[in-house]
Amino acid sequence: MTISIPFNRPFLTGNEFEYMSQAVVYGQLSGDGKFTRAATQYLNEYYSGSSSLITHSCTAALEMCALLLDIKPGDEVICPSYTFVSTANAFVLRGAHIIFVDIESPTLCLDIDEVQRAISKRTKAIVAVHYAGVSCDMDRLLSLCVEHNIHLVEDAAQAFGSYYKSHRLGQLGQLGTLSFHETKNIVAGEGGSIIINESSLTHSAEIIREKGTDRSLFMKGEVDKYTWRQMGSSFLPGDLVAAFLLAQLNCADTITNMRLQRWTRYLNNLSVGQSQDAFRLPQIPSYSSHNAHMFYVLCHDNDTRNSLIHHLREHGIHAVFHYIPLHSSPAGLSYGSTCGSMEVTNRVSATIVRLPIYPDLTLDQVDLVCDIVLKYFGL
Numbered sequence: 001m002t003i004s005i006p007f008n009r010p011f012l013t014g015n016e017f018e019y020m021s022q023a024v025v026y027g028q029l030s031g032d033g034k035f036t037r038a039a040t041q042y043l044n045e046y047y048s049g050s051s052s053l054i055t056h057s058c059t060a061a062l063e064m065c066a067l068l069l070d071i072k073p074g075d076e077v078i079c080p081s082y083t084f085v086s087t088a089n090a091f092v093l094r095g096a097h098i099i100f101v102d103i104e105s106p107t108l109c110l111d112i113d114e115v116q117r118a119i120s121k122r123t124k125a126i127v128a129v130h131y132a133g134v135s136c137d138m139d140r141l142l143s144l145c146v147e148h149n150i151h152l153v154e155d156a157a158q159a160f161g162s163y164y165k166s167h168r169l170g171q172l173g174q175l176g177t178l179s180f181h182e183t184k185n186i187v188a189g190e191g192g193s194i195i196i197n198e199s200s201l202t203h204s205a206e207i208i209r210e211k212g213t214d215r216s217l218f219m220k221g222e223v224d225k226y227t228w229r230q231m232g233s234s235f236l237p238g239d240l241v242a243a244f245l246l247a248q249l250n251c252a253d254t255i256t257n258m259r260l261q262r263w264t265r266y267l268n269n270l271s272v273g274q275s276q277d278a279f280r281l282p283q284i285p286s287y288s289s290h291n292a293h294m295f296y297v298l299c300h301d302n303d304t305r306n307s308l309i310h311h312l313r314e315h316g317i318h319a320v321f322h323y324i325p326l327h328s329s330p331a332g333l334s335y336g337s338t339c340g341s342m343e344v345t346n347r348v349s350a351t352i353v354r355l356p357i358y359p360d361l362t363l364d365q366v367d368l369v370c371d372i373v374l375k376y377f378g379l
Contacts, residue, residue: 003318005316006356008358010189010358011255013248013254018247022243023240023242033238033239035240036236036242039246040052040053047195050195050196052194054237055191055194055235056190057181057192058192059090061178062153068175068204069124073096074097074122076098076122077096077097078099078126078339079091079099079101080100081102082103082348085329087127087155087326088100088335091127096124097336099337100326100339100342101118102343103344106285107284109135110128115144118340119144123150125152126144126153127153127154130156130162132290132294133158133185134162135169135287135290137285145173154171156169157177159293160252161252163288170195172197175195175198185255186249187244187248188241191237207232208232211228211232211233212233214229255359260292266295266366266369269366269367273297273379279297280298281298282295292357295357296353297352300351305350305351305353311372315372327342
């Protein structure tokens with residue numbers, strides 16, 4: 001069957017090619033050009049009181065976090081198993097041992113009780129993943145980190161535009177990271193950002209991002225030459241990527257509102273399925289304001305999940321599952337261990353179906369997807 005409704009379609013605001021053309025005319029296509037500076041200024045204003053640096057991916061931003069926190073062999077880093085590999089891999093690269101913990105059933109974010117049980121004398125950092133743009137319980141996490149003198153990193157790859165209470169996600173831990181991959185709400189093809197919320201880390205972050213040199217000071221005219229200062233790598237995007245990103249950022253509120261409209265339509269249309277116990281829908285806690293990054297249903301078992309995905313594809317709709325738990329992967333078994341049960345992680349991995357959601361998806365198409373889902377369950 002030909003796919004007529006893809007799972008994702010990157011949204012174009014209309015200014016992307018104009019900005020990229022301007023970048024070419026301006027004549028600096030490498031990192032930290034005119035559009036990199038403009039996108040950075042946008043993020044610095046958006047995350048007022050913090051410093052942001054554009055990177056070529058969220059993976060790069062996470063790797064910068066590991067360097068900034070001086071993660072070393074023997075350190076332990078706690079993170080969910082139900083996440084993308086970069087969440088753990090960034091810290092494994094520095095020699096850390098990953099302690100995988102379970103997620104909670106309502107939000108699919110970290111189970112804070114499991115996090116508390118996983119803390120040891122070797123715990124150096126906790127990485128909170130805001131799954132589907134829904135916030136972890138940040139007050140409880142922050143309290144644990146203060147009590148045990150542990151660093152908190154927010155993997156907010158999916159959460160640009162989301163809040164914990166009145167705080168923007170990515171701005172509550174010492175460090176936060178964002179993704180602008182084409183599957184995210186705000187896109188640049190590839191791209192990301194690190195958010196530095198502890199001012200003492202800002203200078204080091206600029207050095208690490210520039211291959212371990214103080215080139216950023218040279219570009220500001222603060223030194224007459226630049227040199228190698230510490231360990232780092234090339235984490236800058238080219239200015240064409242930043243030009244595309246700036247066009248997206250300038251329409252961020254519009255994009256978020258369009259996604260929320262479609263997310264809410266899904267929720268309303270499919271609520272009968274949850275009330276009839278055919279499947280479970282996303283649950284948003286009172287402390288979280290989300291960005292409609294994802295809409296999913298949770299089936300009762302793996303066979304139903306796989307059959308539903310096949311059923312949707314037969315009707316031209318591309319729906320997908322999500323992560324294979326890291327704790328059961330070959331690398332996860334080599335570089336990490338589990339603390340406590342992985343019951344929720346394993347169940348969600350086996351039963352989740354993510355439905356198409358993007359701004360160009362029409363409300364009629366949302367209705368069609370919902371009708372096909374409900375008919376599959378005989379509703």
